[in-house]
Amino acid sequence: MKKQFIRLLWALSGSLVAISLALWVTKAASPLLLASLGGTTLFLFALSTAPAAQPRAVFGAHLISSLIGVIAFQVFGDAFWVNVLAVVVTIGALLLARCVHPPAGANPLIMIQAHATLIHLGLTVLVGVAILFIVAVVWSRLGTGGKKYPVSWTQPSPPSLNWGVWAD
Numbered sequence: 632m633k634k635q636f637i638r639l640l641w642a643l644s645g646s647l648v649a650i651s652l653a654l655w656v657t658k659a660a661s662p663l664l665l666a667s668l669g670g671t672t673l674f675l676f677a678l679s680t681a682p683a684a685q686p687r688a689v690f691g692a693h694l695i696s697s698l699i700g701v702i703a704f705q706v707f708g709d710a711f712w713v714n715v716l717a718v719v720v721t722i723g724a725l726l727l728a729r730c731v732h733p734p735a736g737a738n739p740l741i742m743i744q745a746h747a748t749l750i751h752l753g754l755t756v757l758v759g760v761a762i763l764f765i766v767a768v769v770w771s772r773l774g775t776g777g778k779k780y781p782v783s784w785t786q787p788s789p790p791s792l793n794w795g796v797w798a799d
Contacts, residue, residue: 641774642676649676649766653759664745665759667693670734675767679780682788683732686781690760691730693738696721697756700742701749709743717743729787 650672654665671693674684682688703717717739725731738756745751771780 638777641770641777645676645766645770646672648770649763652766653762656762657755657759664741664747664751664755666741667734667737668759668763670737671732671760671763674732674734675763675780676770679767679771680778680782682786682790684780685786685788686764686784687786688730688732688788689735689764691728692725692732692735693756693760694752695724695728695730696735696738697742697747697752699724700739701747701752703739704743704746705748709746714740714743726789729789729792731788 650668653668657665671689674681675689678684699721700717703713703720707713707716718736721736721739725735741747742751747755767780771777
């Protein structure tokens with residue numbers, strides 16, 4: 632029980648450092664522009680061995696989903712149907728690319744509502760994700776007894792093409 636409590640405190644401390652740095656460095660006009668990074672922080676510091684927490688999923692999903700949101704807004708605007716279509720396209724793209732990271736599923740909606748441009752993709756999303764990632768890598772090496780993050784640089788998420796929808 633004592634080890635679990637120490638691990639919990641370590642995960643919470645890392646989360647505090649990571650999300651604070653991401654919000655401070657990106658100086659996002661609104662923290663809502665980085666809302667999906669809250670979920671990413673949870674994955675990187677509490678579920679760090681999950682396939683969805685590995686770099687391929689984290690970076691790939693955030694960049695793909697944000698790009699889809701930016702393109703959807705730039706081409707079609709911010710109508711209701713654009714939001715719906717962008718989320719559905721994102722789900723398909725992430726499954727096909729095998730880089731599913733659930734928090735990134737919110738990115739198309741965030742980008743559309745923020746009226747984001749490609750600049751937001753680099754200055755906000757990529758920088759924010761990179762900061763969380765770097766802190767997670769360093770934090771996992773400072774702690775004792777846990778697995779080092781990342782477990783695998785290229786592990787696909789989901790691990791198989793089954794997608795959990797149909798039985799094999």
